[in-house]
Amino acid sequence: MPIGPNATASPNKSAILSIILISYVMIVLDISVVLTGLPKIHQELGFTDASLAWVQSAYTLTFGGLLLLGARAGDLLGRRRMFIVGMAIFTLASIAIGASQSSAWMLSWRAIQGLGSAVLAPSTLALLQTNFDEGEERVRAVSLYSAAAGVSATVGLIVGGLLADWLSWRVGFLINLPIGVAMILAARVYIPETNRRPGTFDIPGAITSTMGMSTLVYGFIRSAQSGWDGITIVTLIAAAVLLAAFVQIEWRAKQPILPLRLFSDIERSGAYAARVLYLGAMVGFFFFTTLYLQEVAGFRPAVTGLAFVPATMLHVPIAILVPRLIRRFGRNTILIVGMIIGIVAMAWLSRAGVGSGYWTAVALPMVLIGISQGLTLSPLTSSGVARVARDDAGAASGAVNVAHQMGSSVGLSILIAVAAIGSAGLSGADLTAYRVSRAFDAGTVLVVLALLIALMTIVPAARRQDVNQTEPAPVKSAA
Known part of the structure; x- marks a missing residue:
């Protein structure tokens, strides 16, 4: 029996949270699942070395570029409806990608898959905001949401490597069919539809x-x-x-797709900027570490995937503990500590070169990367939707996801550009090692900049909010 719009029973909220998390895992997983399988995709579909980069970019660009329109569609047409539409597009595109016989076909459907994600992703976070009350309940839900994003990125690398070696890279996309159908059916039963707002598309x-x-x-x-x-x-x-x-x-x-009033709050503005920089460094970690392990260390795809396990060992427990840690130490402290750990990890990874040992040069800093993501992403997400009026929930969630994808696409492209500087005359493993080292140097700078922005914007605003919370918080009017 479908649940009404005002349903608040705990069992129903658990079901809603499960649907949101599984759906978001699907989105993020497909960003990383192809990385360790790229050599096989390169060989089977006849990609050139240059065009291979677009396997990732075709997805992230349509994803990030159309996120704001997808968020607006949720506001105007209903967020459950757009969740179902986005999931349907995403699932169909996944099947088409798995059946690809040419590079042009794959890139076309990767772009369409990005469109599906652009509709689906803002709906997941907006539904989380509208179904979970602000305070401890929403902090817990956002922490799990952030943990799902970070963990699925790493799991995608592991699964992608194993599938590429043991079965086929195509399986990573084909498996979305049963999951997508299950999520569509579950959404129709458990997720209440939101009120539609009159308006037009920008x-x-x-x-x-x-x-x-x-x-x-x-x-x-x-x-x-x-x-x-x-x-x-x-x-x-x-x-x-x-x-x-x-x-x-x-x-x-x-009726803009990105209301500029979202940036009137310095904490939200700082959270968006810091997220772009932080995600640029973290996506660079996945991309360049994969290249290092395969082209410098000589790991096979399956071993490369398993080599990312240290990055996930502490990520999940840390992310789950974040609400408790925030209650004890404060959101500011957790965010700053997470970023500092990320800076140390990126700087450590930049020292890896030809002949470096995996455990000391890669595995140990990977552990720090997992801790950093577990501590950092949840506070950034909370700050990105702080004090947003209910009517702007979809736009705010879209802004958070746009910042995420801008870091994934624009941030990664900047690291690729920096990595190429001064590499003339090098070849083979020496060339890859040089570029990876320069990329991690640039990634370290990105996280340092993210930390400085947090110290200048998020931390002061959050401190003022903590002071205000000594009294009951007034309900913000949508007017």
């Missing part, structure tokens, strides 16, 4: 944001392949113009 905003982000990523990736020539510079200038046009459109739009 198509100009969606077009300029998607084109701006895509052009920006293309420019940085091209710089790594062709250098900083005239075309690269023009591309980056065009990206800046498109993104500036997007901001101008949102400023004037009556």
